[in-house]
Amino acid sequence: MKTANKPRTSGSGTKRNGAAANGKKMPDVNGPAGDGKRPSLYANVIKQFDKAADMMRLDGNIRKILASTMNEIIVNFPVKMDDGRIEIFRGYRVQHNDVLGPFKGGLRYHPAVNIDEVRALATWMTWKSAIAEIPYGGAKGGIQIDPSRQKYSINELERITRRFTFALGNNIGPEYDIPAPDVNTNPQIMAWIMDTYLQMMPPHERQRCIHVVTGKPIKSGGSLGRDKATGQGVVYLIERWAEEQGFDLDGSTYIVQGFGNVGSWAARLMKPHGAKMVAVEDVAGALYNPEGIDPDDLIAYAKEHSDIFGYPDAKPIDHMAFMGTKADIFIPAALESQITALTAPMLKVRLVAEGANGPTDPDGDRILLERGIHLIPDILCNSGGVIVSYFEWLQNKRSEFWDLDEVDAKLKKKIVSAYERVQGVAHHYKTDWRNAAYIVALTRLENVYKERGIFP
Amino acid sequence: MDTAQTRKNFQEVFIAPEKKVYRGLCSACMNNSGCTFPRNSKRPVLNCDEFAEASLPRMKLTGAGVLEAVNSIVRSIQIEESNTFAGLCRTCRLNGTCEYPKPEGGVWRCEDFE
Structure with a gap:
């Protein structure tokens, strides 16, 4: 059943009755991996890993281990x-x-x-x-x-x-x-x-x-607070960044791309800080209102209409206008590769807090860095979800049930300390925050491997 | 039927509103046809917080004639794609219509092989 680093091929000799006569064909839209037609996604992940490993001079043997799946x-x-x-x-x-x-x-x-x-x-x-x-x-x-x-x-x-x-x-x-x-x-x-x-x-x-x-x-x-955990984590980090920069969130402006679980919770949780959402975009299009769009009202509207299209208290704008909206904070919380060589020069924000996975491509990263736009990278910024999953696991192990305040307080402590570690490493290596986040992760893994050694 | 023309017909019938075929999550996302997010058709989307309940690309079918036309296009596409199969399927007479799952490494034993 288990193979090491190698997909198992079909070895079944049994006649597979049923599927042919009545089965529904499930086309593999991605095609087989490494088919020579497209770059392997795993190869891209290894490229990112290599970049950080080079910078921190990761031990060659540990590098070999981490470059493979178990x-x-x-x-x-x-x-x-x-x-x-x-x-x-x-x-x-x-x-x-x-x-x-x-x-x-x-x-x-x-x-x-x-x-x-x-x-x-x-x-x-x-x-x-x-x-x-x-x-x-x-x-x-x-x-x-x-x-x-x-x-x-x-x-x-x-x-x-x-x-x-x-x-x-x-x-x-x-x-x-x-x-x-x-x-x-x-x-x-x-x-x-x-x-x-x-x-x-x-x-x-x-x-x-x-x-x-x-x-x-x-x-x-299950654990209380799991549904809002990723959005809550994003907002805790924005609070931390603002505190450090001496930036007052009260009266500040933000824009959100994506109004699913992460985007809508992040927008909602920014509201008590007195921040104003001036633009929002989802799959159906983008909206703009310089006076602010009420996240709770928009959530109610999206629930009723399945998306934000047609919301009466804001003006529809196109994607490029959305990306060029002037605001203090941008929370990309939709899909990958939205901040690119094309869109990064248009952003008029001070901070990008990546609620989505991989919203910035390498060209976008470079441009944000050159323009001095701060960035909280995805593997740090959206880790609230996995952190609260860990809390659920702990509660189950201990037969406990924590109240929401306890979950939130522990999440804040955990995610803010991760932020501080990344900040320290970025300063030490004089590198950008994304690279720093990878270095934090790889350093922890490297230390544990060095302590434990390799069997036998 | 000419291969390029076959594929074009398939795309027009099955996925006319999308124009481009997006891979990864988009391929089964309810929002695919109306999605305004910039996407790269060559790079599959792996994560999207706006992903909505899966459904296959919508078919614009209006009658039995159209259905037959679609089926014939699908069959020719399947035959064309079967040339890329590994294992027994590569030379199997039934590979145009076979609906068994095709593992990446190919099928090496099949009692229906002809």
């Missing part, structure tokens, strides 16, 4: 559909590194999931946990599936999830590898995973294993 698990499993057919699904779990603690990372259900993508995401999780100084390694996984309701009923999704958990078997575990929600997976799916895993344990072990997943529904062992 385990890559591929499972093909059958599931009975509502109409009696059997469909075969393919699931992945890539475990990048566990030197700092159990593997940790989300599970996504998406037709484009493939081994190369999962490798890249697992590696990022290792860096993210290391920087936040939480005792986790990095992992990621998923099933190559389109989980829309038109294709699979809720009962089928439950059986797929339970069968996947069974197929993973002891490759996950509360002290070994802890999945969490990701694209197209949610607290309900985590509850099914937990329940299935517990059924595989002896009865007297079950209550000790509910922390096999995080992101569970509150009543099934």
Whole structure:
């Protein structure tokens, strides 16, 4: 079941009944990894790693270890559909590194999931946990599936999830590898995973294993504050930056790209500081109001209309106008590669707080640096989510249930101390904050490897 | 049918509103066709906080004739793409219509191989 750094190929000799006659073809839209047609995503991740490793002169042997994933698990499993057919699904779990603690990372259900993508995401999780100084390694996984309701009923999704958990078997575990929600997976799916895993344990072990997943529904062992955690972390870091710069957030202005979970929570949590959101953009377009857009009112509108398009108290603007809006703070909280060679020169802000993963490409980074625009990099700025996942895990282990104030206070302490570490390293190496964040993560990993040594 | 023309027809029928095919999360995002965020069609999006419940690209089907036309286009695309398969599928007579999952390393045993 487990192979080292090498995807498993099909070796099944059984006749795969059912799928051909009635099965729904699931095209691999990404194509196979390393097919020579596109650069491998994992190769890009390794390039970023190499840059930081060169600068900090990472030990050559440790570099070799961190440049590879530890385990890559591929499972093909059958599931009975509502109409009696059997469909075969393919699931992945890539475990990048566990030197700092159990593997940790989300599970996504998406037709484009493939081994190369999962490798890249697992590696990022290792860096993210290391920087936040939480005792986790990095992992990621998923099933190559389109989980829309038109294709699979809720009962089928439950059986797929339970069968996947069974197929993973002891490759996950509360002290070994802890999945969490990701694209197209949610607290309900985590509850099914937990329940299935517990059924595989002896009865007297079950209550000790509910922390096999995080992101569970509150009543099934989830943590308060998990939903707003990433946005809350972004705002704590903006507060810290403002304090340090002697900048008064009261009366300041900010713009937000993306009005999903991270963007809407960040916008909402900036409001009590007296900051004014002057522009916002989501998939449907951008809005501008120099007098300020009320985040709570906009959330209510977006809930009713599914996006922000048509919101009456602001003027629609195009993407380029949005990117050129004058404000003090920009919170990109949508998708990757939004701050580029084209858009970075247009920004009229003092700080970019990266709520999204990878919103700035290398050209954008260089331009922000040249222009003196401060940046709180993604692996630091949006780590609130994984930090509160850790709190959920701790609460489950100790049979505790923390109130929201306690979760928030601990999150603030954890994320602000990570900020200070990155700041210290940026100053020491005289480098930008993104590189500094990678150096913080790699230094922690390097120190632990040096202390523990390599077996045998 | 000419390969380039086949692909063009496929794109017009299946994904006309999008013009460009975006890979990664966008491929199954409900917001794909109306999304105004700048994206690179050559680089798959891995993370997006605006990702909405998955659904396959919408089909503009209006009648049985159109359905048949679409099916024939899909079949020719599948046959064309099957040339890139590894393992038994590469030479299998059924590779144009086969719906079994195709692992990256290729299928090496299949009782339906012809």
